[in-house]
Amino acid sequence: MRITRVMSAALACVALAVAGCGGDDEESKSAKKVDPGAADKATGNVNWCIGKDTTGTFSKAVKEFSSKGQVKAKLIELPEAADQQRTQLVQRLRAKSSECDVLGMDVIWTAEFAAQDWLQDVSDVVAKRKDDFIPSTLETAKYEDKYWALPYNTNAGFVYYRTDQVKQPPDNWEDVYSEAEKGDGLVYQGARYEGLTVNFLELLYSAGGKALSDDGKTVEIDSPEAVEVLKFMADGVEQGAVPKANSTYKEEESRRAFESGKATFMRNWPYAYSLGKDSKIADDFDITTFPKFGEGEGAGVLGGYDVAISAYSKNPEGAAAFAEFLTSPDWQRTIMTEASLPSTLTATYDDPAVQKAFPFAEKLRTAVEQAQPRPVTPVYPQVSEAIFKTVHAALQGDMPPEEATKTMKSEIEKALQTF
Numbered sequence: 001m002r003i004t005r006v007m008s009a010a011l012a013c014v015a016l017a018v019a020g021c022g023g024d025d026e027e028s029k030s031a032k033k034v035d036p037g038a039a040d041k042a043t044g045n046v047n048w049c050i051g052k053d054t055t056g057t058f059s060k061a062v063k064e065f066s067s068k069g070q071v072k073a074k075l076i077e078l079p080e081a082a083d084q085q086r087t088q089l090v091q092r093l094r095a096k097s098s099e100c101d102v103l104g105m106d107v108i109w110t111a112e113f114a115a116q117d118w119l120q121d122v123s124d125v126v127a128k129r130k131d132d133f134i135p136s137t138l139e140t141a142k143y144e145d146k147y148w149a150l151p152y153n154t155n156a157g158f159v160y161y162r163t164d165q166v167k168q169p170p171d172n173w174e175d176v177y178s179e180a181e182k183g184d185g186l187v188y189q190g191a192r193y194e195g196l197t198v199n200f201l202e203l204l205y206s207a208g209g210k211a212l213s214d215d216g217k218t219v220e221i222d223s224p225e226a227v228e229v230l231k232f233m234a235d236g237v238e239q240g241a242v243p244k245a246n247s248t249y250k251e252e253e254s255r256r257a258f259e260s261g262k263a264t265f266m267r268n269w270p271y272a273y274s275l276g277k278d279s280k281i282a283d284d285f286d287i288t289t290f291p292k293f294g295e296g297e298g299a300g301v302l303g304g305y306d307v308a309i310s311a312y313s314k315n316p317e318g319a320a321a322f323a324e325f326l327t328s329p330d331w332q333r334t335i336m337t338e339a340s341l342p343s344t345l346t347a348t349y350d351d352p353a354v355q356k357a358f359p360f361a362e363k364l365r366t367a368v369e370q371a372q373p374r375p376v377t378p379v380y381p382q383v384s385e386a387i388f389k390t391v392h393a394a395l396q397g398d399m400p401p402e403e404a405t406k407t408m409k410s411e412i413e414k415a416l417q418t419f
Contacts, residue, residue: 071318101309102311
């Protein structure tokens with residue numbers, strides 16, 4: 001089995017910075033549209049701007065692509081942290097720089113970049129390959145009924161459980177918390193950061209709730225479903241199903257607590273699986289996809305990166321050719337087997353080499369299929385901050401759930417008004 005530690009690099013998708021607000025000073029123009037056959041006639045050079053190449057596969061991608069045809073690709077590495085990546089991309093795009101032809105974008109940036117007229121419309125390119133992708137991953141590349149990127153890699157969480165303490169994984173969150181209270185507890189990402197937003201949304205989506213309306217213009221978080229979820233999570237802390245120390249945990253703190261035998265259950269990303277198999281509980285845990293909450297269905301929240309074409313690229317045809325290479329079946333198999341990055345293509349998970357590298361490949365595909373995007377809005381960072389700060393206060397007992405949902409609504413409405 002080869003699932004490397006480099007999956008932790010994929011978790012950069014959960015890092016956030018406070019986004020700049022407001023539209024461009026110029027009036028919005030119609031976005032350039034990439035022809036579906038653009039890649040077929042491509043020549044010249046293109047630059048791929050994406051985060052630090054911690055696995056070596058980014059460099060391998062440009063080398064392999066460049067050896068195949070008339071387009072030559074070059075890698076421009078950005079910082080490893082997602083917030084710093086975004087800052088550097090935004091600086092270039094605001095300056096209308098043509099340096100970056102292909103943009104490696106965290107899935108939460110799509111709406112912001114598209115709304116600022118920084119991306120080219122790739123709807124026609126997506127249309128000819130739409131059936132290849134896991135449907136949920138395409139939603140991360142969509143804004144206002146158009147596609148602005150091709151999904152490159154994805155991510156979705158799991159419930160980890162101790163097989164020496166739990167006979168079979170519960171099929172609902174209520175039983176997870178009940179079993180956790182009887183055992184050694186449940187750990188998840190409970191600190192005041194993006195991870196807590198994700199954990200809250202997973203339960204909210206399962207309960208049938210939303211943070212925003214489908215068009216991203218109306219706040220819907222002040223709902224009975226949100227109150228129910230917040231009360232459930234807060235009761236879990238108060239009653240001991242979730243340790244109080246969980247309020248400081250991010251991914252790694254959760255993983256270490258679980259591996260050291262201090263928890264019966266853990267919510268975490270797939271990267272923790274291989275690390276757990278190198279720990280003292282290697283033979284005593286398994287994973288399952290998210291259970292349902294109430295009468296709903298299990299629901300995850302998507303992570304990952306997409307590849308988009310800059311509105312300022314001087315070679316959109318070459319950029320389209322490279323983006324299609326990065327999302328091709330052969331390369332998607334490579335990123336799973338060599339970089340432990342979950343593919344966005346349905347068929348990749350049936351590949352024998354992938355199943356050897358990922359013994360839980362089918363569960364991972366199911367986890368991605370049941371997952372949903374985070375709220376689609378150009379001001380997502382502010383929306384997320386309003387959620388995680390308020391949820392954290394509610395879990396600490398500093399704010400009743402009813403007041404918390406109203407506070408979130410107020411803060412998110414303010415954020416929406418800034419764009």
